[in-house]
Structure formats: C-alpha cells, structure tokens
Amino acid sequence: MAAPRQRRTAPKAAGETAAKSAAKSTAPASDIARRRMERRQASGRRSDARWEEILAGAGRVFTRLGYGQSTLEDVATEVGIRRATLYYYVGTKEELLVGLLHDPIETMRTRLEEVAAQPDPAPERLAAALREYVRTMAELPELFIFLSENVHQVMSGPEADHIRENADRYGRVLSQVIKSGADAGEFRDDIDPSIAVLGIIGMFNWIHRWYNPEGERSLADFGEVFIEMALSSLAPKG
Incomplete structure (x- = not known):
C-alpha cells in the first residue's frame, strides 16, 4: 500500500506565531474587559474617563445603599447620566462590582505575596502582611464593599473568577x-x-x-491591636 500523500503547507511567516501569542495574551479575559476595551477604542480618553466616573459613582451608591439594594438606575442618577448611557458600558450590576474590585483585590494579594517571600521570621512576616492588609483597606475603600457582601454568592458569573481566585490565593499564601x-x-x-x-x-x-x-483611633491603630492579638494566639505554648 502506498504511503498516504502528505499535504504540504506553506511555512508560517516570521513572527506570525509570536504575533498570535501576543494577541492572545492581550485579549480581554472577560466580557466586561472586552466591553471596556471596545468603548475605549471607540471613544478614546473620553470613554475611559466616563468609565472611571461610573465606577466612582457605583462605589458611592453601593456604600450608601448596600450592593443588594442598589440598582443600575441609582448609579446612573448618581453619575448624572441617562440609564441608556450606562447600559452602553455595562449590562448588569455585577459588572460594576467586578470593575470596582478587580484592581484592589489584586493589589492586596500582590502585596501579601511580596511580604510572604521575605526571609524574615514568620511572626514578622505575618505582622507585616496584616499591616499591609489594613493599609490597603485604608487606601482602597472599595474593599469595604467587598467585605460587606458575600462575594462568592453575589459574583456567580465567570467575570468574577479573577476576584475569587485572588481572594482564595490570599488565604492560601497567609496559611503558608x-x-x-x-x-x-x-x-x-x-x-x-x-x-x-x-x-x-x-x-x-x-x-x-x-x-x-x-x-x-485610626484604622492603623486598630490594626496594631488586632495584630498583637493574632500573634499572641499563635505563640508557642509554654
């Protein structure tokens, strides 16, 4: 039996594979990221600034009314735009919460990993990690929204995977x-x-x-008291 005839394919142009890899790495990881990118590409800086205004307004509304009681119409009113304009950027309230928490949760996780990687004794690393936790909460008040909601229930869609993964990873690193x-x-x-x-x-x-x-008392003051309590509870017996 004759060997099957192989189809010859033209060699890929130089850089084609790298270009595809680069395109894949920069592709939006979720629908909300894709939508944000499309809006920014369509309207440039104006769209980007409007998105930040929407997120800031959503943060104020969620803090004042609570996430569960807030509506997209509340956010539109807070920002001073029509509801139809808001829908141009987001389709659900969850997308706004994801947009608000994406960067703060990642910041908290990366700061912990930096502290955990230090060669210091574990009690010093734990204390430093908890100070960073408090500092991040003070710098990024959006985290209070995260803490006041059961995010694993509120954020059920794939767009929240990044936030859930960062939160879970934080717990694992601190446990280590x-x-x-x-x-x-x-x-x-x-x-x-x-x-x-x-x-x-x-x-x-x-x-x-x-x-x-x-x-x-400041948030840092309370943090120091809690850090001492945590270290005392973990200190070796005797």
Missing part, C-alpha cells in the same frame, strides 16, 4: 506563612493554619461593621 512558622517552632503547631487564617481574617474583616473614620 503560618505553617512555616509552626514548622520552625515560631508558632504553635496544634492549630490548623487554614483555620487560623479564617479566624484572623474574620477579625480584620469585621472592622467595616463598626469602624468610624471620624473617631479618635
């Missing part, structure tokens, strides 16, 4: 810091690190329920 301390004898070894993380982060996350920016 605590485990390394237990392995080195710097922390007690009779507590599951993942459970310790739930308790510590839960303590910090609850700040949004009662913290008053106009009060006598």
Whole structure:
C-alpha cells in the first residue's frame, strides 16, 4: 500500500506565531474587559474617563445603599447620566462590582505575596502582611464593599473568577506563612493554619461593621491591636 500523500503547507511567516501569542495574551479575559476595551477604542480618553466616573459613582451608591439594594438606575442618577448611557458600558450590576474590585483585590494579594517571600521570621512576616492588609483597606475603600457582601454568592458569573481566585490565593499564601512558622517552632503547631487564617481574617474583616473614620483611633491603630492579638494566639505554648 502506498504511503498516504502528505499535504504540504506553506511555512508560517516570521513572527506570525509570536504575533498570535501576543494577541492572545492581550485579549480581554472577560466580557466586561472586552466591553471596556471596545468603548475605549471607540471613544478614546473620553470613554475611559466616563468609565472611571461610573465606577466612582457605583462605589458611592453601593456604600450608601448596600450592593443588594442598589440598582443600575441609582448609579446612573448618581453619575448624572441617562440609564441608556450606562447600559452602553455595562449590562448588569455585577459588572460594576467586578470593575470596582478587580484592581484592589489584586493589589492586596500582590502585596501579601511580596511580604510572604521575605526571609524574615514568620511572626514578622505575618505582622507585616496584616499591616499591609489594613493599609490597603485604608487606601482602597472599595474593599469595604467587598467585605460587606458575600462575594462568592453575589459574583456567580465567570467575570468574577479573577476576584475569587485572588481572594482564595490570599488565604492560601497567609496559611503558608503560618505553617512555616509552626514548622520552625515560631508558632504553635496544634492549630490548623487554614483555620487560623479564617479566624484572623474574620477579625480584620469585621472592622467595616463598626469602624468610624471620624473617631479618635485610626484604622492603623486598630490594626496594631488586632495584630498583637493574632500573634499572641499563635505563640508557642509554654
């Protein structure tokens, strides 16, 4: 039997593979990213500035009314645009929440990873990580919206995958810091690190329920007290 005839294909032009890879890497990762890119390409800086205005307005509305009670019409009124104009940028309230939280959640995660990678003892890395947590909350008040909502339920679509992944990764990295301390004898070894993380982060996350920016103590002041409590609870017995 004769060997099957092979089809000859023209060699790819130089750089074609690299170009495709580059295009793939810069392609929007979600519908909201695609929509934002399309709007910016269509209208340039004006569209980009309008999107930032919409996000800022959404943040104010979600903070004032709560995410669950807010509507796209509330956001449109806050920004001073028609509802039809808002729909030109987003189709759902979830897209606005994703847009608000995308960068802050990633910032929090990257700051933790930088601290966790340091060669310092685990107690120092944990304290530094929690200080960064508090600092990020102070710098990026959008995170208070994240903390006041059950994001895993609110954000059910694929557009929120990036936020969920960053939040989960944050917990894993912090758990690794605590485990390394237990392995080195710097922390007690009779507590599951993942459970310790739930308790510590839960303590910090609850700040949004009662913290008053106009009060006598700053967010950093409360953070230092909580850090001391966390370190004391993990200190080796005896």
